[in-house]
Amino acid sequence: MFVAPQRGGKPDDQALASRFGDVSSGPHNWCPFCAGNERRTPADVGRVPADASLPWRARIVPNTYPITTGQPVAEAGGEDREAGGRHEVVIESPRHHGSILAIEADAWRDVWSLCRERLAIIADEDRHAWATIFKNSGRKAGSSLEHVHSQLVAVDIVPPVIRGELAALANDTAVFPRLIAAARAGGRIVSERGGLVALVPPAPRQPYETWIVSEQPDPHLHAAAAEQGAALADLTRDFVGRLERLAPGSHFNWWLHQAPFAWSAADARTSAGWHWHLEILPRLSEFAGFELGTGCHITTVSAEDSAQRLRDAAG
Ligand SMILES: [Zn+2]
Ligand SMILES: [Zn+2]
Incomplete structure (x- = not known):
């Protein structure tokens, strides 16, 4: 079990819209994943294209509400201990699309090659037991933000x-x-x-x-x-x-x-x-x-x- 009380503060689209603008205003006013709002996320750890002077088409940033920072992992029959690892967000488009189908086929391939590059770096860090990429698309799938994204998690246990x-x-x-x-x-x-x-x-x-x-x-x-x-x-x-x-x-x-x-x-x-x-x-x-x-x-x-x-x- 992962205990991550900091994720209780995780905002959804409605909360972000009322904090930074109003719900009826365009998502570029309040969505942290839209181009122009990069200051509302941590600095990226990977992007496409790699040249930072060019506009990004996809970027990976540390998750502001991670499951892996300093909270105990209770394992069956084991001791509580810190959950080490990485928890990152893959922002799959600079535009506020709700579906990956709105992303051009070539740009979608770039998203996956960025993910593969990031997974290779994480594998080379040599301190994680296992890593995954997962996507929650839509509220029934547990997503709180509409803007197309997925998540990358590396943990020090084998689930x-x-x-x-x-x-x-x-x-x-x-x-x-x-x-x-x-x-x-x-x-x-x-x-x-x-x-x-x-x-x-x-x-x-x-x-x-x-x-x-x-x-x-x-x-x-x-x-x-x-x-x-x-x-x-x-x-x-x-x-x-x-x-x-x-x-x-x-x-x-x-x-x-x-x-x-x-x-x-x-x-x-x-x-x-x-x-x-x-x-x-x-x-x-x-x-x-x-x-x-x-x-x-x-x-x-x-x-x-x-x-x-x-x-x-x-x-
Ligand atoms: Zn957006
Ligand atoms: Zn399987």
Whole structure:
């Protein structure tokens, strides 16, 4: 559990609008992520283009309301300790867009290459156990700010979900190839590009849940070939377009699952078959008592139908 009381002060769009202007005034008056308001965020730790004399198209800044600063992490059966790491915001456009679909395809590829560069720097810092990039798009997905952005977190623990995936890999070194093969055999492939496969998992938690999986074993996104970074940009944009056609205005989350950075000798053996992947979870219905209490999910659209509808919704 992360205890982060400073995040209680995190403003939303309404609060920012009333502090810096009024709600009816344009977002450039109050949105901290809009071009011209850079003074309302910490200085950037990465930007596109790198030349600071040119206008930025995407930038990464430390999160003003981080989950990783100086607050205890309670681990099951363990001692409370400080949560070290990094928590940063990727501002994906200088303009106040609410959807990544408003970002040109080339500019969206630049966003992902900036993220890969930043992940490489964080990996080289050699003091984090694991890092991810995640996106909350829309209020149902937990977003408090409309302006397109995602978040980058590096932590000094390997989170339970990743430990679970490592345990699955320890039991079956071919778990990822089997996942892809089963999706091919079961008609659950949505699209493929540049060595990446977009597939609907066998037990989706929501209609249209889709994972983008590296076809070859590959632990980390930042170290993957440049074409894979571009393919990931294209596949995420393509997916959001399909989702928008199927369920307009849908909110969604995505998160990157990489292998841990620092492996023990034992972990290195079991992580050898890791394939980095991005899990995309549309938020079409709420998670309720049954889901939260059992970990079982009820979805109104089968995995096969989800994949078929997503294929039919090609742009
Ligand atoms: Zn904005
Ligand atoms: Zn995963």
